[in-house]
Amino acid sequence: MNKAMAAIEQINYIKSPSSKIYKTLTTQEGLGNIWTPKLKVKPEIGFVNEFDFDEGYLTKMKVQELKENKWVLWECIDSDPEWVGTKVSFELSENENVTTIVLKHFDWKEMTDFYRWCNYNWAMFLWRLKKYCEK
């Protein structure tokens, strides 16, 4: 990660096994429940996940790295121009029935209102992930 670029970093603590959170972040059913119902997702390195947020374009996230129950890395290959080339990672660690999740969305070219809006919205994503995995 280039330190000169802007990055979104957040953490949340979820009372759920890391396996459930990992499954939510890597499957059609999971991301369909917490992000958008219009999507194509496979838990497979090299697969290009597609998300439709009714914005007139698709957001395409290539699955770069997967470590079961521990790590997910996507590279954005199509979306709003500010997102293209950025990467999103989810790092999971489970301890005493609580899973810590660190979300990073990095390699933003600059700090903009869209960055600020996405920062707010990644928190909403983590909140929905928590609700979904704790129920």
Added chain:
Amino acid sequence: MNKAMAAIEQINYIKSPSSKIYKTLTTQEGLGNIWTPKLKVKPEIGFVNEFDFDEGYLTKMKVQELKENKWVLWECIDSDPEWVGTKVSFELSENENVTTIVLKHFDWKEMTDFYRWCNYNWAMFLWRLKKYCEK
């Protein structure tokens, strides 16, 4: 703002006059509803707002700048050590019945898990601010 330091930056769009949002951010009643019910707050430059989050210490925010319906700047003078010396600003701009709010929490010495947790929680703060001001 020292660019080498870490900053939290978020934006939200609230269907409410900027005057209502400004009042919420500068009064005991407003912040008592959206942040913590245990607080001492005055809309007065130089006043030290106090917030008690039941963490065993008070968070003290000195009111540094106020521009009615436009701008609030606090300096943290006591709290968790990572917060001391940081600043929080709220910038409001109203257009066609929607107020844009830019929140910045800046001059963090470094990017830590506590930064990541506060980033997540500032989004929850903005979400509650939106709910409170839109109702």
